[in-house]
Amino acid sequence: MNIVIIGAGNLATQLTKSLLSNNLQITQVYSRSMESAETLGKLANCKYTNDLDLIDSNSDLYIVSVNDDAIEDVISRLKTKTGIIVHTAGSVPMEIFNGKYEKYGVFYPLQTFSKEKEVDFGMIPVCIEASDNNTLQTLKDIGEKLSENVQEINSKDRKILHLSAVFVCNFVNYMYSIGEELNNKNHIDFKLLIPLIIETAEKVKNNSPSNVQTGPAIRNDQAIINKHMELLNEFPEFKKIYSFVSGCIQEFHKDK
Amino acid sequence: MNIVIIGAGNLATQLTKSLLSNNLQITQVYSRSMESAETLGKLANCKYTNDLDLIDSNSDLYIVSVNDDAIEDVISRLKTKTGIIVHTAGSVPMEIFNGKYEKYGVFYPLQTFSKEKEVDFGMIPVCIEASDNNTLQTLKDIGEKLSENVQEINSKDRKILHLSAVFVCNFVNYMYSIGEELNNKNHIDFKLLIPLIIETAEKVKNNSPSNVQTGPAIRNDQAIINKHMELLNEFPEFKKIYSFVSGCIQEFHKDK
Numbered sequence: 001m002n003i004v005i006i007g008a009g010n011l012a013t014q015l016t017k018s019l020l021s022n023n024l025q026i027t028q029v030y031s032r033s034m035e036s037a038e039t040l041g042k043l044a045n046c047k048y049t050n051d052l053d054l055i056d057s058n059s060d061l062y063i064v065s066v067n068d069d070a071i072e073d074v075i076s077r078l079k080t081k082t083g084i085i086v087h088t089a090g091s092v093p094m095e096i097f098n099g100k101y102e103k104y105g106v107f108y109p110l111q112t113f114s115k116e117k118e119v120d121f122g123m124i125p126v127c128i129e130a131s132d133n134n135t136l137q138t139l140k141d142i143g144e145k146l147s148e149n150v151q152e153i154n155s156k157d158r159k160i161l162h163l164s165a166v167f168v169c170n171f172v173n174y175m176y177s178i179g180e181e182l183n184n185k186n187h188i189d190f191k192l193l194i195p196l197i198i199e200t201a202e203k204v205k206n207n208s209p210s211n212v213q214t215g216p217a218i219r220n221d222q223a224i225i226n227k228h229m230e231l232l233n234e235f236p237e238f239k240k241i242y243s244f245v246s247g248c249i250q251e252f253h254k255d256k
Numbered sequence: 257m258n259i260v261i262i263g264a265g266n267l268a269t270q271l272t273k274s275l276l277s278n279n280l281q282i283t284q285v286y287s288r289s290m291e292s293a294e295t296l297g298k299l300a301n302c303k304y305t306n307d308l309d310l311i312d313s314n315s316d317l318y319i320v321s322v323n324d325d326a327i328e329d330v331i332s333r334l335k336t337k338t339g340i341i342v343h344t345a346g347s348v349p350m351e352i353f354n355g356k357y358e359k360y361g362v363f364y365p366l367q368t369f370s371k372e373k374e375v376d377f378g379m380i381p382v383c384i385e386a387s388d389n390n391t392l393q394t395l396k397d398i399g400e401k402l403s404e405n406v407q408e409i410n411s412k413d414r415k416i417l418h419l420s421a422v423f424v425c426n427f428v429n430y431m432y433s434i435g436e437e438l439n440n441k442n443h444i445d446f447k448l449l450i451p452l453i454i455e456t457a458e459k460v461k462n463n464s465p466s467n468v469q470t471g472p473a474i475r476n477d478q479a480i481i482n483k484h485m486e487l488l489n490e491f492p493e494f495k496k497i498y499s500f501v502s503g504c505i506q507e508f509h510k511d512k
């Protein structure tokens with residue numbers, strides 16, 4: 001099976017590394033930036049291009065891993081007749097391929113990828129969806145080479161997962177940023193918070209988060225809340241968040 | 257050294273276990289609930305009581321681990337002359353002991369404790385503060401038996417740490433709850449989000465969270481934000497949070 005990787009961002013790069021280390025063959029990579037195309041091409045030891053029109057038309061699988069708003073344009077310009085074409089986006093429905101290709105699907109690894117940090121694909125849920133059973137099986141076979149956790153997820157559910165991911169990853173990381181900023185401004189090492197951060201995450205492996213909520217808001221501990229609000233006087237933005245999220249926690253747990 | 261534990265909540269229980277497993281001797285435990293006192297007393301194989309007036313007056317160390325608003329009352333009723341008395345609260349200043357005792361301090365393990373989950377004290381930052389150098393050294397010695405990470409932190413900085421902990425633990429856990437709720441309401445397994453949750457936490461071990469912020473808000477990806485807001489129409493409370501926190505992320509990163 002020959003694979004073409006379209007895109008050279010964080011996900012495309014980590015996916016390429018994982019495919020290679022599982023002995024899958026990448027024959028070409030594309031990026032609109034020649035520099036990125038070259039970097040990834042050299043890593044995969046294959047051809048590279050920054051011209052969509054030069055993408056091989058006889059490959060078996062095209063993995064489109066570009067920005068959401070570029071997907072439609074990219075897939076309208078590929079020239080494959082028999083290859084499978086998939087995208088890797090959480091919130092783009094599979095129907096974007098309708099009428100354009102015969103065999104298509106989605107290959108969405110539910111993880112946050114960065115250039116800064118290697119990711120072990122082994123435990124990542126790979127959410128797949130396909131135009132037909134044969135294609136689904138092919139995506140499943142590839143997924144299972146990379147991960148122990150391949151799941152068939154339809155476009156509607158994938159959208160929800162992507163939305164949930166914003167809360168449990170992006171918004172969570174922002175809460176970490178606030179902790180970092182509060183510590184930094186007071187010359188306290190952010191690293192002191194790391195064991196707490198890790199434990200808070202580890203805890204929900206085996207517990208429902210709503211069952212292990214702690215803190216002044218759920219205890220309705222107004223004395224502590226008032227002290228915290230006072231400490232936040234010099235951080236008006238964080239003070240608004242503190243007040244707003246504390247209220248949400250109380251509202252959420254009111255009827256539980 | 258004889259230790260008396262005052263309180264039988266999550267922190268008191270985990271601390272008792274850790275002291276015992278490091279061969280420190282607990283001679284008595286107190287809880288206002290006789291049932292809790294008995295449970296912890298049996299675990300520590302020592303005397304237990306629910307009467308503050310029956311607490312030994314000749315012990316070496318009293319660890320007061322009760323609700324913040326009960327600390328003042330409890331410490332006003334202990335009768336020790338020579339023992340060290342400490343509390344374990346993040347946001348209660350050490351000066352609460354002023355004029356009441358000769359040797360006192362704070363012994364604050366910066367972690368979230370629950371009945372549901374055992375905690376390894378080894379990596380937990382233990383924040384200590386004391387009335388005098390001898391007492392500080394004693395608390396340091398005890399802390400270092402439990403943890404590799406004992407830190408001298410004054411009351412002002414401890415308050416900030418406690419506030420940061422609300423953001424990186426309590427508010428983070430609430431974001432997990434929202435992910436769970438969104439998944440549950442759509443019959444999608446919450447467990448699919450666990451690798452993402454763990455990776456998001458692990459990433460800030462070696463990266464500044466503000467440097468690894470991802471997601472539609474920081475990308476100013478209004479198309480995705482609009483899609484997500486639409487998906488949240490049936491969850492008005494979560495929709496407000498999504499909109500509010502997205503705005504905060506954009507504001508926070510505006511000048512970076």
